[in-house]
Amino acid sequence: MDDLFPDSQTCPPRLLAPGATLLAGQALAQQDAIWQAVNRVLQQAPLRRMQTPGGHTMSVAMSNCGQLGWISDQRGYRYSDQDPASGLPWPALPPLLADLASTWAATAGFADFRSNACLINCYEPGSRMSLHQDRDERDFAQPIVTLSLGLPARFMLGGTQRQSAHQKIPLHHGDVLVFGGPARLCFHGIMPLADGWHPLLGSRRISLTFRCA
Template sequence: MTTACLFDDLAAPADIPIDPGAVLLPGFALADAPALLAAIDAVAAAAPFRHMVTPGGFPMSVGTTSCGLLGWITDRRGYRYSGADPDTNRPWPAMPPLLQRLAFDAAARAGFAGFTPDACLINRYAPGAKMALHQDKDERDFTQPIVSVSLGLPATFLWGGDARGDKARRIPLQHGDVFAWGGPARLRFHGIAPLKDGEHPATGACRINLTFRKAG
């Protein structure tokens, strides 16, 4: 695959199969990271990060925003997608072309050609923030994969099984890594362990995660 934004294939770290339908692409987004972070800043200027409330009434430890035709939201009414930012009732910012292309290329590299996401959830993790084991199941079409991009501080990805109680593997994620899953792995439980303290030259004391989905 020849794409200007990616590593030359000869120099790129090897892809790491995790399970059937799940693959870690180390450093896949590294060359694009500065432009990705600038695009995220532009999205957040229009739709700022906020700590949404779960259906149980608890604020999430991660700050969230979205771009694309649909954005993922949570409140006392439940988890769902919405075409409008609930804070402003305006459409979410358009998904920057760079983000769309990265998701398309990463999905193809992982074996899911033709992925065209309509939603990008952007999570900002401060030290101590975490994401409990969960399934991505608010989307309509489970034949479409999930593409997750890590930027900034390193994190430990929790890769579980088909049931919440299955033991989760701990997979280190570094700045620029991409994790993609679909097919038989599409509904696997996954999460993020509490983020450790640190400073990253690209993001400071935080981790940024982009999760691309075909939601509608």
Template sequence: MGDLLAFDRRDLQLDSGAALLSGFALQFDRALLDAVAAIASAAPFRHLETPGGRRMSVAMTNAGRLGWISDRRGYRYGDTDPLGGVAWPAMPALFRQLASDAAAAVGFDRFEPEACLVNRYEPGAKLSLHQDRDERNLDQPIVSVSLGVDAIFLWGGQMRGDRVRRFTLHHGDVVVWGGPARLTYHGVDTLVRAAHPLTGELRYNLTFRRAA
């Protein structure tokens, strides 16, 4: 892969340890979307159930050694897809390199993700404020890549009741958070109906994590 920093972009510091990298993944958008399609052909998108029995509005699948799972038994990572009982699709090399380079751009060197959660948003889907705390090692950052229609990213604080800021995420944007920001509450507001030339009405989000 070439130098991901070889173009002019606008970075936005969200907090200490957290930044929005504008357009960081843009030059790889078609390859990323092709990889998403290949992953979904092996491990189809599905709407998971929360431990409380609520159907999630965001459809998801996984790639990598581990995949994130939610059902009546709780939130966890597993090395096999519950739908087929086989290993999750391998994480593409492009995914790994993009996540590692984005993390390094925010000061987190040598990030090696084990899991990539692939989320698919349709109009009306949303992701409520939450912390990513199902990982065993919270010293590693989260890297989140946006593809498709714009979304409103909700960025809160370390407590659920802290003030929430709103940022528009465009196609190709990447958000990285770790260190003192690792357990920041965050989410995605209800996706409004819009269109993107590569994804139609859909938004895809790739979330990279070191899970074990």
């Protein structure tokens, strides 16, 4: 699998759809510092599998950093300024990550983006994220910025209707995907993660999704 999905090399921005841009390999140069920053966050707010409003356990483990964190339980999907597992504020968003997210957004054409919430998702082989829209934020004028680390994945990018046709886009370690503007409310998801091994993260994929919540 690693031979089929090698880590990306830094490439020019690739427009996937109006408002959606792939920045392949953009994080490779900073991968060690990024991973150290993520590990420090996870030491304070460990990954956990949350419950959906319907009572199902998600296959993807999650945590957050920033002023707000995205959570799910029987009360619904929402942002909270506290980690429900500890009752404490979420760890601060590391300045390195905040600055990189702003730079990546600007590269994709969205100036002045400043994230106040970073959702950390951990996928293991078999984990998936079904097609959904990111609608819990207050300002849809701001883009979503997602960094992929570890095992490769296939990202599904559709239209603003669930039944719209969708692209299947390979995402590799170090890739950044930015979508906003006409793509801000596109349906998107991750296909079941295939088995594999990555030298930095082992048999996992971790995504960092930066938002203005």
